[in-house]
Amino acid sequence: MTEITFKNVSRRFGNTTAVDDISTKLDSGRFVALLGPSGCGKTTLLRLIAGLERPDDGTIALAGQTVASPSRFVEPEGRELGMVFQSYALWPHMTVAGNIGFGLNRLSRADREQRVTEALRMVGMAGFAGRKPHELSGGQRQRVALARSLAARPRILLLDEPLANLDAHLRQSMLAEFRRIHAATGCTMVFVTHDQNEAMAVADLVGVMDQGRLEQLAPPQQLFDQPATPMVARFVGHGRTLPVTVRDRGADGLCRIQIGRHEVAIPGIVQNGAAWLCLHSRDLIPSRDGIEATVSSSRFEDGYHMTDILFDDLPEAEPLTLRLDRPAKQGEPLKVALRGGWVLPRDGSPGVALGAASPQRTRVPA
Incomplete structure (x- = not known):
């Protein structure tokens, strides 16, 4: 041994x-x-x-x-x-x-x-x-x-x-x-x-x-x-963390996270309150009904156009990377949806995977 x-x-x-x-x-x-x-x-x-x-x-x-x-x-x-x-x-x-x-x-x-x-x-x-x-x-x-x-x-x-x-x-x-x-x-x-x-x-x-x-x-x-801390989430795989708020489950049994003025339904049970949403480029996809974002830069890498974006509602957050099949121009508006990620509560309670709900529900509260 x-x-x-x-x-x-x-x-x-x-x-x-x-x-x-x-x-x-x-x-x-x-x-x-x-x-x-x-x-x-x-x-x-x-x-x-x-x-x-x-x-x-x-x-x-x-x-x-x-x-x-x-x-x-x-x-x-x-x-x-x-x-x-x-x-x-x-x-x-x-x-x-x-x-x-x-x-x-x-x-x-x-x-x-x-x-x-x-x-x-x-x-x-x-x-x-x-x-x-x-x-x-x-x-x-x-x-x-x-x-x-x-x-x-x-x-x-x-x-x-x-x-x-x-x-x-x-x-x-x-x-x-x-x-x-x-x-x-x-x-x-x-x-x-x-x-x-x-x-x-x-x-x-x-x-x-x-x-x-x-x-x-x-x-x-x-x-x-499943990063255990925000540092691991940011360091491994060049991930990004967004500040979000987890809210009560609705009648459908799904929790909701607040990203700016958008609300995203997620499966699983997450402790209410402040949390980090940990994302990699694979967790974002273009979507007509997604969250508004703006292109900050783009580069060609490994056969894809790796496009850095900023959510319009979170201008102070770090840029997120979206993988596109086409070039994108700086300042171009985009809408993106989440198809994965990891929700890490700030109180130290266990994190939960943001799985691809069927379909992923994203809405702007009235």
Whole structure:
């Protein structure tokens, strides 16, 4: 078992709190991505797992054994971890085999050579053992760094922005490599990245961090569809939040949300009062009977005209993005309807999906 447990963990640097009272558990064998804006604390949390930082408060346990607490601290070499850095950190004067076997001196020569051969095969680098790092491409050097960590047979593998120095094509190849290796080894893996697409593509759990706090830890689709906080809603998938008011259910059993002067009926039961309506571009469609909006800008992206709009009744709100099959001009009036979204009450009660009611009822009260 290689679960990672945090209990009230904090880490401060002077007056800055990099990790703020985090309590959570990462189950054994999971592939976890830590995601968030720059300075959110994700790399510090990874370094706390590795033992490269000591927590100021709280405890960290690996596989049920405490490795950091007010009374105990296990050094990095005693944690049975592997770590892959953004910079590769390969010795330039050593061969590939020498780099991979560098930390295996406790083994016999035969066992060390076998570990190196197995690790190179695992990352698709068999036949490269005699080369030097300068003879390799960036992607190949990253694979060697990964092989070096795997050769030690760690119970937990930590990946610190390992793809930041690679071009887009190589990043996709390495993401596929990470997924394959995770499936083959069953190793618990924790991957720090600032790239949402990387996190969503490779991890089965994603932790979104902001200002040192863990806002939400959930599977990728749940983060996208059911954000726990407005920050997650805005950060994941470039979502937007609108201030709305939830009103009593009518005779039809549907709740209603007030968007400016428009009232939209929604299925489910939502706590009355102030709420956030969390939306992505897929949640909006043009409609003759929809909510009035005005185009603020438009761009061509992935075969569509991604059009930013502002609801006429909410001029201070952030622009929403609508996907159109045609170009739109700045200042052009549009009407849009909602076909999805997530209603997040501001009092902390559970959110509710704004499903596509049949039909979606939108009206302007008299």
